Amino acid sequence: MKSRSDIHELLMLKLTGGLNEDQQAEIDALIERDPEVNKAWIHLQEYYLMHEKRRADFDSISAADIMTGVKDRIFSPRPAFHTGKWFIAAAAAVIGIGIFIYGITKTNHSSKVLSAVHKNIPAKSVYLELQNGQIIDLSGGEQYLKTEDGQVTLNNSRDRLTFIADKENSGLNKLVVPDGKDYSIRLSDGTEIRMNAGSTLEFPFGFAGSSRKISLTGEAYVKVAAGADQPFTVITPTTTIQVLGTEFNVNTYNPGKTAISLVQGAVKVSAGKREVVLKPGFQAEYTTQKGINTYPFDKNDVLSWLEGKYEFRETPLSEIIPILERWYDVKIITDHPAVADKTFTMLIKKPEGIKAFLEMLKVIRGADYYYKNDTIHIK
Numbered sequence: 207m208k209s210r211s212d213i214h215e216l217l218m219l220k221l222t223g224g225l226n227e228d229q230q231a232e233i234d235a236l237i238e239r240d241p242e243v244n245k246a247w248i249h250l251q252e253y254y255l256m257h258e259k260r261r262a263d264f265d266s267i268s269a270a271d272i273m274t275g276v277k278d279r280i281f282s283p284r285p286a287f288h289t290g291k292w293f294i295a296a297a298a299a300v301i302g303i304g305i306f307i308y309g310i311t312k313t314n315h316s317s318k319v320l321s322a323v324h325k326n327i328p329a330k331s332v333y334l335e336l337q338n339g340q341i342i343d344l345s346g347g348e349q350y351l352k353t354e355d356g357q358v359t360l361n362n363s364r365d366r367l368t369f370i371a372d373k374e375n376s377g378l379n380k381l382v383v384p385d386g387k388d389y390s391i392r393l394s395d396g397t398e399i400r401m402n403a404g405s406t407l408e409f410p411f412g413f414a415g416s417s418r419k420i421s422l423t424g425e426a427y428v429k430v431a432a433g434a435d436q437p438f439t440v441i442t443p444t445t446t447i448q449v450l451g452t453e454f455n456v457n458t459y460n461p462g463k464t465a466i467s468l469v470q471g472a473v474k475v476s477a478g479k480r481e482v483v484l485k486p487g488f489q490a491e492y493t494t495q496k497g498i499n500t501y502p503f504d505k506n507d508v509l510s511w512l513e514g515k516y517e518f519r520e521t522p523l524s525e526i527i528p529i530l531e532r533w534y535d536v537k538i539i540t541d542h543p544a545v546a547d548k549t550f551t552m553l554i555k556k557p558e559g560i561k562a563f564l565e566m567l568k569v570i571r572g573a574d575y576y577y578k579n580d581t582i583h584i585k
Contacts, residue, residue, distance in 0.1 A: 217247055330535065332389045334360075334367070337377030344389070358411050366390040371411035381407040383424070386535025388511075393420070396431035397438065402511055403532040404459070425457045427512055430471070445477045445492050454484075455508055459528070462494040467508045514556040520549045523573075523584070534560040541585040545573055 216233040219225045236243045331345035340354050349362035358371040383389045383401045390400045394412050405424025421441040430438045432451035440447040445464045452471020458464045466475050467489040474483050475490040480498050484490050489503035510517050524546040527538045533556060540546040548571055554563055567573040575584045
């Protein structure tokens with residue numbers, strides 16, 4: 207078995223997200239099978255993660271800084287670390303972590319490290335951030351687990367999240383879907399939300415009171431469960447959408463612009479002092495310059511992303527590129543302004559990948575491409 211200092215170092219590195227895959231597997235196995243290691247890990251998290259001030263201080267230093275301080279203290283001749291089981295050192299929240307962290311966080315560091323749990327989430331993962339700060343990676347396949355406080359049961363299956371929670375659990379949680387991904391969630395009232403790439407949803411586990419409210423940035427298709435006694439409200443960066451039971455698409459990708467496309471039911475869209483009631487087949491578009499305007503919309507244009515495709519009709523390449531960047535999680539630039547102004551009529555299917563689109567450009571417009579520094583250049 208590893209020495210007490212080795213185990214303590216692994217626990218600290220796990221907290222800061224500084225472990226490689228082998229070390230992560232090793233310490234996770236120890237936590238699972240050894241009650242003392244498990245207790246030490248719980249105490250360590252409670253000391254740091256559950257205390258707002260300590261957490262803020264800890265976020266301001268790097269993993270290297272932390273481990274320098276930890277090693278100095280582990281190997282210095284302090285009586286507390288020369289007697290008893292390794293647990294005396296590992297269970298730092300009980301006797302030692304106050305000394306370790308206090309001493310480190312009081313020094314002045316210019317480096318910045320992500321929250322310990324944030325660093326354990328791969329950069330391209332879908333994740334859920336709970337109201338208490340706990341972060342849960344949802345990109346690892348089938349999952350059935352409870353939150354740390356034991357109040358919510360989560361089921362992550364086939365890129366869809368469902369959960370069981372008390373109706374009074376009304377604190378806001380954040381679901382983040384990065385570029386290159388899409389994801390679905392079923393809320394406690396039965397409302398279904400399909401989120402497109404590069405989108406964020408804030409929602410409670412339970413809808414207490416007389417209303418149901420969520421916040422959204424990016425793009426999502428929302429199928430609201432009926433509930434006349436609890437009106438449903440979607441808040442976007444620029445508009446507020448009020449519904450009773452309906453299906454609609456919300457797009458907030460472009461700063462200062464929001465588009466709400468109603469499939470069925472009825473919604474009231476408000477922004478500033480203006481509000482409109484939409485009928486099925488119509489879209490409300492809000493811009494900071496023109497306010498709210500309504501138009502008929504084409505489902506093939508607006509909703510095709512739900513089927514993993516985009517259909518463009520005489521669309522400038524400059525408008526297509528941001529969609530591709532979100533969809534495939536790539537960076538694309540045009541080498542000449544004239545190329546960005548070229549228009550295209552085409553159907554893009556996500557499973558075919560970015561290369562299929564690039565090859566199509568060559569055929570349709572003779573626009574070649576090349577890769578440089580992880581960026582696609584179209585020339």
